[in-house]
Amino acid sequence: MNPASANSPAPRELDVRPILRSGGEPFQAIMEAVSGLKPGQALRLLAPFRPQPLFKVMAGRGFAHAAREIGGGDWEVLFTPEEAGSPVAFSADAEDPEVWPDPTVNLDLTELDPPEPMVRILSAAESMQAGEVLFALLSREPLFLYPELAKRGHQWAGNFDETRTTFRIFVRVGKVKA
Amino acid sequence: MPGATLSRWTMSYFAAACLFLVIGECMLAAGYGYPFAEVGAPETLALVHLVAIGWLGLLMVGALLQFVPVLVAAPLRGGRLAAPALLLIIAGLLLLLGGFGALAGGPPLSPNLLPLGAVVIVAGFVLVAGMLAATLLAARPLPHPARFVAAGLLALVATVLIGACFAVLLSGAIESDLLTALVVHGVPLHAALGLGGWLSFTAIGVSYRLLPMFMLAPDNVRTTTKVAWWAGTAALGLVAASVGLAVIEPSAMTGLLVLAMLLTLGLTVLYGADAVRFYRKRRRKAVELNIRASYAAFAALIASVAMFALPAMRAAAGEGAAALVYLFVFGWLSGLGLAQLYKIVPFLTWLECYGPVLGRVPVPRVQDLVSERRARLWFYLYYAAVSAATFSLFMGSNPSFRIAALAQLAATIALIVEFARARNLSAVAAASRFPVGVPRPHLFLPPFRHRSEP
Numbered sequence: 259m260n261p262a263s264a265n266s267p268a269p270r271e272l273d274v275r276p277i278l279r280s281g282g283e284p285f286q287a288i289m290e291a292v293s294g295l296k297p298g299q300a301l302r303l304l305a306p307f308r309p310q311p312l313f314k315v316m317a318g319r320g321f322a323h324a325a326r327e328i329g330g331g332d333w334e335v336l337f338t339p340e341e342a343g344s345p346v347a348f349s350a351d352a353e354d355p356e357v358w359p360d361p362t363v364n365l366d367l368t369e370l371d372p373p374e375p376m377v378r379i380l381s382a383a384e385s386m387q388a389g390e391v392l393f394a395l396l397s398r399e400p401l402f403l404y405p406e407l408a409k410r411g412h413q414w415a416g417n418f419d420e421t422r423t424t425f426r427i428f429v430r431v432g433k434v435k436a
Numbered sequence: 437m438p439g440a441t442l443s444r445w446t447m448s449y450f451a452a453a454c455l456f457l458v459i460g461e462c463m464l465a466a467g468y469g470y471p472f473a474e475v476g477a478p479e480t481l482a483l484v485h486l487v488a489i490g491w492l493g494l495l496m497v498g499a500l501l502q503f504v505p506v507l508v509a510a511p512l513r514g515g516r517l518a519a520p521a522l523l524l525i526i527a528g529l530l531l532l533l534g535g536f537g538a539l540a541g542g543p544p545l546s547p548n549l550l551p552l553g554a555v556v557i558v559a560g561f562v563l564v565a566g567m568l569a570a571t572l573l574a575a576r577p578l579p580h581p582a583r584f585v586a587a588g589l590l591a592l593v594a595t596v597l598i599g600a601c602f603a604v605l606l607s608g609a610i611e612s613d614l615l616t617a618l619v620v621h622g623v624p625l626h627a628a629l630g631l632g633g634w635l636s637f638t639a640i641g642v643s644y645r646l647l648p649m650f651m652l653a654p655d656n657v658r659t660t661t662k663v664a665w666w667a668g669t670a671a672l673g674l675v676a677a678s679v680g681l682a683v684i685e686p687s688a689m690t691g692l693l694v695l696a697m698l699l700t701l702g703l704t705v706l707y708g709a710d711a712v713r714f715y716r717k718r719r720r721k722a723v724e725l726n727i728r729a730s731y732a733a734f735a736a737l738i739a740s741v742a743m744f745a746l747p748a749m750r751a752a753a754g755e756g757a758a759a760l761v762y763l764f765v766f767g768w769l770s771g772l773g774l775a776q777l778y779k780i781v782p783f784l785t786w787l788e789c790y791g792p793v794l795g796r797v798p799v800p801r802v803q804d805l806v807s808e809r810r811a812r813l814w815f816y817l818y819y820a821a822v823s824a825a826t827f828s829l830f831m832g833s834n835p836s837f838r839i840a841a842l843a844q845l846a847a848t849i850a851l852i853v854e855f856a857r858a859r860n861l862s863a864v865a866a867a868s869r870f871p872v873g874v875p876r877p878h879l880f881l882p883p884f885r886h887r888s889e890p
Contacts, residue, residue: 347509371652371720373786373802380795397652397719401506404439406791423654 269300269336278306288312292319292337297420300338308333346417349408355415358430361393362386368397368424376403379429383412388433396425440505442788444882445518447859449498450777451880452526454852456490457770461848464825464841471834475755476623478539485536487765489529489557492635494522495773497564499780500585503642504568507582508575514567521567524560528553535607547607554596554603561596565589580657580665584641587669591633594676598626614683621682621689624756625675631761632700633672635769636737640668640707643730643772647711650727650779651718658713664706671699697745704741708734725808729775729815736767736822752830759829766822766844774818774851782806782858789861789874797871804865805858811851818847 272291274284284305291301301321303309312335313323321337328334348355363382367375375396380403382392399418407414411432418425460483463469469483505512531553538545572578572586598618605615648655674696678689711734715723740763743749753759782805790799825840859879861869870876 369719372649373783377794377799382795384795398649399509401440401509402787402791405441406794408439409792422656 267296267299269302269338270295271302271304273304275304275306275332292316292321295339298339300336303335303337304328305333305335306331309335346415349404349412349414351408352413352415352430355413355428355430358391358415358428359389361391361428363390363392365392365394368395372398373402376400376406379403379427380406380410383407383410383429383431386431388431390431392429392431394427394429396427397423399425400427439509439511440502441511442784443498443502443505443512443515443518445522446498446502447781447784447878447880448519448882449494449501449522450781450855452522453491453494453498453773454777454855456486456494456529457848458845458852460487460491461841461845465838465845467834467838470758471754471829471832471837475758478536482533482536482540485529485532488630488635489525489532492765492769492773493561494525495777496635496638497521497525499642499776500564500568500638502780502784503646504571504582504585507579507585507642507645508572510571510575512567513570513574514563517563517567521560521563524556524563528556528558528560531556532603535603539606548609550603550607551600551609554600558596558600561592565593579645580661581641581644583665584644584668585638587665587672588634588638588641591629591637591672594679595626595630595634598622598629598679602626617683617686618679621686622679625679625682627761628675628696629672629679631764631769633675637668637672639769639772640664640703643776644710646776647714647727647730648718650720651714651723652720653714653718655714658710660706660710660713664703664710667699667703667706671696671703674699701741701745704738708738724779724803725806725812725815726775726779728812729778729819730772732815732819733768733771733775736763736771736819740764740768754829754832759826762829763822763826767819767826771819771822774848775815777855778806778811778851781855785859785861785877788877790871792875793871793873797873798868799871799874800861800864800868805861805863806854807857807863811854814847814850814854817843818851821847 270291272288274287277284277287288303295301303312308325308327313325316323316337320340322340323335323337325333325335346355363386365378365382367378370378375394379392379394379400386392399416404414407429413430413432414427416425416427463483463486469477469480473479501512501515501518531549533553534542534545535547535550535553538547538549568585568589572582572589575582578586601615602619602623604610605612605619644661645655647653674692678692678696681689681692711731715727715731740760743753744757744760744764750757750760753761783802786800786802786805793799821840821844825837825844828834828837828840856879857863859877861877
């Protein structure tokens with residue numbers, strides 16, 4: 259499980275080699291493919307040369323690129339959206355959130371008035387076993403929750419989704435300190 | 437690690453600020469300073485600085501120490517300077533007031549208290565600006581609300597430095613033609629940088645985060661917010677440039693200041709539009725009293741800026757547009773301050789008391805710490821009194837001004853009693869007030885038991 263990419267769709271693939279081979283101009287097809295991408299989705303482009311001019315166009319639309327030669331003079335370029343959600347924040351002691359187990363408790367707290375979401379998360383964590391994971395959706399980043407989680411020995415990782423309207427947080431319940 | 441913890445000294449800043457507000461309003465009701473003395477008289481200057489530094493300055497610093505970390509999602513830098521900064525600002529203010537007292541003819545006092553007080557105040561605010569600037573610098577790129585605070589901090593530094601120049605000259609410590617020119621032409625600029633740049637611009641920035649937070653409204657940055665920031669910073673830049681002109685070519689200031697006034701009007705309209713947008717897009721249907729009381733403050737902001745832009749209204753508002761300055765200071769800045777304290781004090785108290793036991797035992801809600809029905813009356817009285825006082829200044833009616841100031845004082849004291857009741861958890865049912873493990877909050881001193889924590 260990886261909090262950062264849990265909701266990122268698989269890259270879309272576009273092979274422009276047939277278009278170029280038949281003497282066509284692939285720019286239109288590429289732009290249509292880009293427009294059809296889901297939020298956070300990457301584009302894998304296959305071309306018979308290194309499409310240098312395209313990098314700048316795509317950078318202007320917020321995509322980073324990684325190009326590699328795949329044999330026979332052909333190139334594969336992966337364009338990834340640079341703002342696919344915001345960077346994931348972690349608690350100081352969060353070890354390898356990628357290998358945390360799947361959540362056993364899921365909470366949608368987006369409609370609750372603050373600080374009720376904080377109360378719900380801390381209550382739910384009280385009834386869970388150490389090592390179990392809780393997942394919650396919030397309408398704000400829970401800045402005042404973090405210190406309370408840390409005091410109780412819980413670890414957390416979270417970020418905003420692509421629309422920046424929902425905050426996603428994973429909480430891994432810590433061991434009760436003697 | 438990101439996150440926001442309680443700022444240890446914020447409640448002490450708030451308590452000191454409220455005390456200075458009460459003292460200032462007592463002076464108004466007693467007929468001390470304007471309109472019973474000239475706008476430029478030492479008595480008026482003492483009153484103005486008591487309110488601007490003692491009430492509004494300490495209130496804003498206390499709020500920023502708590503909320504700048506929330507704005508940038510990063511811990512406060514240099515938090516241990518908060519207590520010395522508070523003591524320096526209070527001590528400097530008392531020295532400054534002593535200096536004004538000397539100018540007013542108080543025999544045992546010396547005008548030399550003015551530069552001494554100025555130096556101590558500058559030292560206090562430098563510590564504050566250092567803490568907040570270091571916190572902001574560590575969190576670049578700055579989120580939009582924090583940019584307002586950054587610009588406000590620059591205005592704060594400019595304000596206190598210009599004020600220090602005034603203090604040096606007024607005390608007679610140094611004679612200088614340049615400083616004299618600055619005092620002759622620069623007083624409105626000092627006031628504009630302090631009330632507009634430092635206090636208002638910063639309050640606007642913090643509210644861009646707090647309003648959506650309290651109303652559950654989307655806080656994505658809109659073009660209006662960006663343009664508002666540019667208009668405000670451009671206006672501040674023009675005022676700052678005018679400070680230079682005041683010394684070398686005062687006649688050239690007028691054009692810049694008219695432009696700054698128009699930009700401020702634009703900023704006010706855009707900010708008002710954003711505040712209305714938050715209200716319309718909110719997910720929380722019934723808004724709490726702190727929001728409703730803030731809307732009266734926004735109305736005072738728009739009314740005072742719009743009237744200030746009209747030369748006829750400015751002239752009718754008395755010496756130095758006193759009536760409009762009064763509406764700006766007590767309607768907008770103080771009204772917003774009291775309204776937000778009504779939320780911030782209970783919330784910080786709730787977190788301090790119940791944070792350690794959340795989820796383990798049933799705890800009261802934040803709303804259970806206040807009684808909105810009673811406080812609503814005090815806010816009505818407060819804004820009615822401010823309106824009446826403003827109107828009295830327009831009419832030049834001194835007796836009715838004193839009555840209005842007395843009503844304003846009464847409403848303020850009643851609100852401060854509400855804050856103290858929230859601190860003491862008085863409104864919480866006795867049975868659920870102190871579950872096991874809940875500490876009793878100090879009224880305004882920090883919880884010393886947390887001393888060992890980082």
